[in-house]
Amino acid sequence: MRMNTLRVALLGCGVVGSEVARQMTERSDDLSARIGARLELAGVAVRRTGRDRAASGISPELFTTDAAGLVERDDVDLIVEVIGGIEPARGLILSALERGKSVVTANKALMADDGYALHTAADKHGVDLYYEAAVAGAIPLLRPLRESLAGDHITRVLGIVNGTTNYILDQMDSYGSGFAEALEEAQSLGYAEADPTADIEGFDAAAKAAILASIAFHSPVTMSDVHRQGITDVTSADVASAKAMGAVVKLLAICELAPDGDAVGVRVHPAMIPRTHPLAGVRGAYNAVFVEAEAAGQVMFYGPGAGGAPTASAILGDLVTVARNRIGGVTGPGGSWYADRRVHPMGQTSTRYHISLDVDDRPGVLAAVATVFAEHGVSIETVRQRTERPDDAELVVVTHKASDEALTATVAGLGRLDTVRDVMSVMRVEGG
Numbered sequence: 001m002r003m004n005t006l007r008v009a010l011l012g013c014g015v016v017g018s019e020v021a022r023q024m025t026e027r028s029d030d031l032s033a034r035i036g037a038r039l040e041l042a043g044v045a046v047r048r049t050g051r052d053r054a055a056s057g058i059s060p061e062l063f064t065t066d067a068a069g070l071v072e073r074d075d076v077d078l079i080v081e082v083i084g085g086i087e088p089a090r091g092l093i094l095s096a097l098e099r100g101k102s103v104v105t106a107n108k109a110l111m112a113d114d115g116y117a118l119h120t121a122a123d124k125h126g127v128d129l130y131y132e133a134a135v136a137g138a139i140p141l142l143r144p145l146r147e148s149l150a151g152d153h154i155t156r157v158l159g160i161v162n163g164t165t166n167y168i169l170d171q172m173d174s175y176g177s178g179f180a181e182a183l184e185e186a187q188s189l190g191y192a193e194a195d196p197t198a199d200i201e202g203f204d205a206a207a208k209a210a211i212l213a214s215i216a217f218h219s220p221v222t223m224s225d226v227h228r229q230g231i232t233d234v235t236s237a238d239v240a241s242a243k244a245m246g247a248v249v250k251l252l253a254i255c256e257l258a259p260d261g262d263a264v265g266v267r268v269h270p271a272m273i274p275r276t277h278p279l280a281g282v283r284g285a286y287n288a289v290f291v292e293a294e295a296a297g298q299v300m301f302y303g304p305g306a307g308g309a310p311t312a313s314a315i316l317g318d319l320v321t322v323a324r325n326r327i328g329g330v331t332g333p334g335g336s337w338y339a340d341r342r343v344h345p346m347g348q349t350s351t352r353y354h355i356s357l358d359v360d361d362r363p364g365v366l367a368a369v370a371t372v373f374a375e376h377g378v379s380i381e382t383v384r385q386r387t388e389r390p391d392d393a394e395l396v397v398v399t400h401k402a403s404d405e406a407l408t409a410t411v412a413g414l415g416r417l418d419t420v421r422d423v424m425s426v427m428r429v430e431g432g
């Protein structure tokens with residue numbers, strides 16, 4: 001019997017796309033055996049065909065600059081979108097779904113913005129939309145959340161989902177590098193892009209957090225629902241201060257159910273975590289995500305969160321799945337929004353805080369500082385004082401859990417005290 005063939009259109013042939021094509025070709029026989037059909041490259045949409053594409057190993061006649069035309073072709077069954085960004089990726093994916101073609105994408109920005117509409121289109125047309133590569137690259141995470149943990153009740157997802165910022169913070173912690181120096185190193189190693197804004201300002205992590213929260217909590221969470229703070233204000237002093245209390249600074253993505261279970265809090269910000277926490281040991285550009293579920297307890301996923309080959313691995317995994325589904329005449333689990341939880345306001349989110357103050361070193365200062373905390377109902381866990389010069393001290397206060405609102409008011413109050421020369425840093429403490 002002749003084996004079926006499924007024809008794949010690849011949209012984009014950059015870092016990830018070229019690896020998808022390479023791995024598809026290299027593992028062609030194994031993939032056919034696993035799927036029960038041959039996967040064949042029907043075409044590759046690129047921005048310019050003029051460049052020397054010989055090194056890619058892809059037959060030159062497969063390249064086209066007409067991505068829309070490629071998606072519309074009747075002999076194309078499956079689409080892999082690795083162009084990135086919102087348009088034209090969004091229009092191309094919608095066009096594919098409307099034509100009954102399943103789509104695999106690595107596009108976190110698009111899925112975070114428009115996941116609901118795209119899933120709805122996929123469901124309406126009876127096709128699959130898979131995007132494992134969009135969050136934490138090669139690490140199997142979205143499928144485990146959508147499928148393996150689908151019988152449990154997830155309460156929290158806490159992770160390091162941006163490799164560039166983890167590399168920078170790790171350099172600051174391990175070698176005492178300053179932020180600018182560590183960023184330069186990340187750029188020279190190819191982790192951070194020439195314009196590193198999406199990584200260091202937390203946009204990349206926020207998009208991933210929105211996708212994780214939507215899946216884990218069966219609710220439509222978008223990028224604009226995520227409280228976002230990047231790492232550009234993290235100083236060597238913050239990193240040293242964390243070290244002094246046995247902690248390390250990480251950029252965390254946190255998605256959690258509010259105490260009443262009716263709302264979801266989603267935030268991305270730097271935080272101090274104890275060195276004993278499993279996420280503290282995640283070094284370099286690696287990613288790791290910690291999932292807390294009622295019955296399973298704590299489950300951790302760890303591995304390479306970026307790079308052409310690892311990201312292509314996740315895409316090929318999705319491609320095998322959607323191809324199998326297509327052969328079997330079924331689709332995988334679609335979007336799940338039944339819980340429709342609201343987004344918990346950041347002001348009501350409670351965490352512990354680490355606050356470092358430059359103060360006059362004289363009688364009554366500690367009492368005045370403590371009074372401001374008390375006035376706003378913020379309970380102090382520890383206070384440490386370091387005196388470097390006569391009359392001048394650094395006070396480091398770690399609080400018990402306090403709401404963002406109460407903490408903001410406390411910091412404003414501290415700033416008004418004559419004896420507080422400067423509020424040097426305010427950072428959340430997690431994972432205790």
Ligand SMILES: NC(=O)c1ccc[n+]([C@@H]2O[C@H](COP(=O)([O-])OP(=O)(O)OC[C@H]3O[C@@H](n4cnc5c(N)ncnc54)[C@H](O)[C@@H]3O)[C@@H](O)[C@H]2O)c1
Nearest residue numbers: 012013014015016045046047082083084106107306307311
């Ligand atoms: N690089 C990674 O490590 C990584 C990891 C996870 C997810 N992703 C995601 O994968 C996607 C691709 O990332 P990348 O690193 O390969 O980016 P890239 O910039 O290397 O590749 C994108 C390619 O798309 C091409 N392109 C742009 N507009 C096009 C159009 N209209 N038609 C055809 N081609 C067009 C560009 O010329 C470029 O070659 C993005 O969504 C990204 O977020 C990347």
Ligand SMILES: N[C@@H](CCO)C(=O)O
Nearest residue numbers: 161162163164305306
């Ligand atoms: N820029 C991302 C990789 C793509 O998601 C990172 O540094 O982790």
Ligand code: NA
Nearest residue numbers: 132135137139
């Ligand atoms: Na993944």
